[in-house]
Amino acid sequence: MYRLIQIELFKIFKRPRTYIAFAAITALIGIIQVGLKIDGAEYASFVMADFNSSFSVDGNILNGYFVCYVILQLLLVHVPLLIALIAADMVSGEANMGTLRLLLTKPISRTEFILAKFIAAAIYTLLLLIWMAFLALFVSMWVFGTDDMFIMKSSYAVVIREDDIFWRYTGAFAFAALAMITVASLGFFLSIFAENSIGPIVATMSVIVVCTILSTMNIPLFNTIKPYLFTTHMIGWKEFFDLQVNDANEAIQGSIQNIDKLIRSVAVLSIHVALFLFGSWFIFRKKDILS
């Protein structure tokens, strides 16, 4: 099994398209960082315009932690496309090249084959997120420095102390990894049905776009299905950056405002991953391999 995963990883990282994702993330994060470094004060004053009319905020607001939060907000919406590029190609790519039938003549079970391919796709997703974390968090901390984190939410502002931030980012990136593995598992599931890569990649993106629209639209008809859509829970990483307050309205350090919501999101995403993986295995196990 370990050997199979190694082979799959070798195949993934042999393809030039794998590096498109890493290059795209590097470019996007770089552009955001340069933009915020040059004109960050303008951006901060725009976001805080309403707040600044009543309060004066002192300190290094535009620090590395805040910049990382901005980057994650902007990028985690687009990263699924980069993941779909690889995950949705895992099985359909082999079918397209005509190597699928050949591969399955080897003395390995279809279960092992599917698991190895899925694990390889998940490892690629994790590596992409680690690269993103390195650039968005560590490079931002180096470029912009560190301080307390000041976040503007739609109806309130949160100040998180510097010594209470790092574990939140660890949690947020772990959560983001789960969300992205959900996308990978969807792409992987769809790749079972096709014999070329374009179809599952486009289908994965279409499903994500449609589900995201359903998740964001506030229409009563859609509100009933929202809790079951994985796209509703993909932004759950933000829960790590909201604090509970006590009766005296003091923020409680080390707390998370909606821990139940976070656990629910983790559960929904995990169920999606399990269902897509099980579906892939179940269908592939009995599939007629003709290519």
Next chain:
Amino acid sequence: MRFLLIGVFVLLCSAQNLIAQDMTQLVLKVKEKIDQVKDYTATGTMKTDVAFIKAPIGKVQVFFKQPNLFKLQKDKGISILPKGGVSINMNSIIASEDFTAFAAGETVVNGVKTRIVKVLPLQESSDIVLTTMFIDETNLLVRKATTTTKENGTYEMEMQYGKFANYSLPDKIIFSFNTKDYKLPKGITLEFDDEKPKEKDPLKNKKGKVEITYDNYIINKGIPSSVFKM
């Protein structure tokens, strides 16, 4: 009879004037006590209690230098203070001697009998329109003050004194102010869920408060003006 009426009127006017003068004297005595502090550096903790701000208690350092230089800085971190209330101290409220003060009764503040004094600045340029002080006449301490400004609304300060009462420096100061509703478009915050806050959410208080509890003061040791420029 006419002379008698005129006499009573003159007497009343004089008495009124006398009381007003007395209050000015009282405020000047309070100011004199406050003015013995030329500068101070204080350390303490600050708690921000505003309906739409979730902030932890933070350590702060406060610098003051006469006539009205004031700076509050958080010990490495972000501090949020209401605009106009940045100079949370009595010195800025009675910075000038150009005012009129008159009595408005007596009341008890935190168990201490106080005289209510209305102070009207006479300078046209002053941002302060009216200050109501609750003065503890025995100790010459301002226990509470409500200030109405032209630009920044009305705010209230409540002082609790302890070991630095001789210098009119409070151990704890509670600064209250009115807050407006705050909303940011969800398109900016990218928050699309519609979950309503829980009913018993403590973030309900419409009146904002900043509480500073001082641990220590270093008084009249000199502070370079550069501290206030940073």
